[in-house]
Amino acid sequence: MSTWIHHCGERDVKRPDRFFFEPLEQFSEGDRLELDSREAAHAQRVKRHGVGSEVELFDGHGRVARALIDAVSRRGELSLRIVELGRSPRPERRVWIATAVPKGDRMETMLDMLTQLGVFRLTPVVFARSAAQSGPGRQKRWRRVLVESCKQSRRGILPRLDEPRSLSEWLGEIGVAASGTRWLADPDGMSYERARADAEPGRRTEVLVVVGPEGGVTSAEKRDLIEFGFTPVALGDHVLRVETAAVAFAAALASVSEL
Template identity: 40%
Template sequence: MTEPLFYSEQLAEPGATLLLTGDEARHAAAARRLHDGDTLWLFDGHGGTARATLLRTTARGQTLELRIEERRTEPPRRPTLHLACALPKGDRQQVLLDMATQLGMTRFTPLLCARSVVKPGANSPARWRKICLEACKQSRRLYLPAIEAASTAPDVTRRATAEGSLVWLAHPAVQAVSVTAAINERVNDVTLLVGPEGGFTEAEIEQAVAAGARSLTLGVSILRIETAAVALVAAFALNAGSGS
């Protein structure tokens, strides 16, 4: 799949026509300069992908008429990776979400922590979704991460453990296990908790551990939020991909 990849919420069956509109159509017509007869790929964010032929461009590039040539579904990768993370400042949010999506993050929950400096705004979920969507297209990830409502570390832990997820809390406690040991536990679902740069409070840690979280350490260095988050997602994703 080397041809350009675009997002379409719905995919048609082979032989049917489909209209691509909005930002994706404008990007295809202008930025990628596609022409009638060109081949492109679509994905629906849920593992579905389709190869399509561009039949014609209408309304000054606002709509692309496509014929679906083939369609398939890629199964989700395991383990699923739910990143629940305090928000860094400014553009560092984009770096975090972009990189984590490329590596295979499947869900994102912004954490509300006692020492949080940044809190999500009303337009944040839509902006985050757009960042994740662009990262999916760039890395050809067919699953768009779900953006969850903001929550606390203990509440995320309670919900995750109830769903059967193994929850790791990034905190250099005495009893914390290393990343190497953590990634070798073979499970289908992993939740990663990353706190603010001031760290989780003792109360937050105690409540999350009581709810089922386990402490994990990234070593002696004090990392930025996005560095710790991306490092953890990478470790779990790449280990899963190695088949070890």
């Protein structure tokens, strides 16, 4: 096994700038490919790469490649040759955040931070008191945020981003808890420390956290969530904004090796 592949998931190894390309599954070492126009422009205009530069590619599904730029067209198209293929390690714990959509650009900031913290799945949920809705084109823009965050944080697996759906629709999809730990962010809930201690050993590798809107979930929504296995859990003594609560839970979970 080569040094590069062996260290794909390690932080102390200096690696080339990385760019997004999908899918890598159909390529082998020695094959050539072209970056899309957005990634090619970033490589040349921002990172100042040219013929002979070594870069790293990732496809968001765990596959990575070390490649050399071997041609640049007059239109700025980049041709690369794959030197080596590898895989990013998969996380031992999967954190799923189902959250109300914050107002303005705070959703994009939240998505960026949650990606850096290793959250594996993100579901925008519409609650009774939701103030912000998902408009046309936002899903595509949100996915771009995830890609850019993966590039910056050197994460190899893109978080799964679901289409927005109502709380009742989403609960119908996930069903009553069969596995994993389920928490509802709630300033009146039990402490995070107690919730961690109470988590069943067989349910600690998957954690699903629901974050409601800034107006809070209604009593009926809270009752439904509890019926579906969600335990109200508080982080600290204060009422948090949507994005703050989501990031705080993700950071708390990322900071411990096990619940």
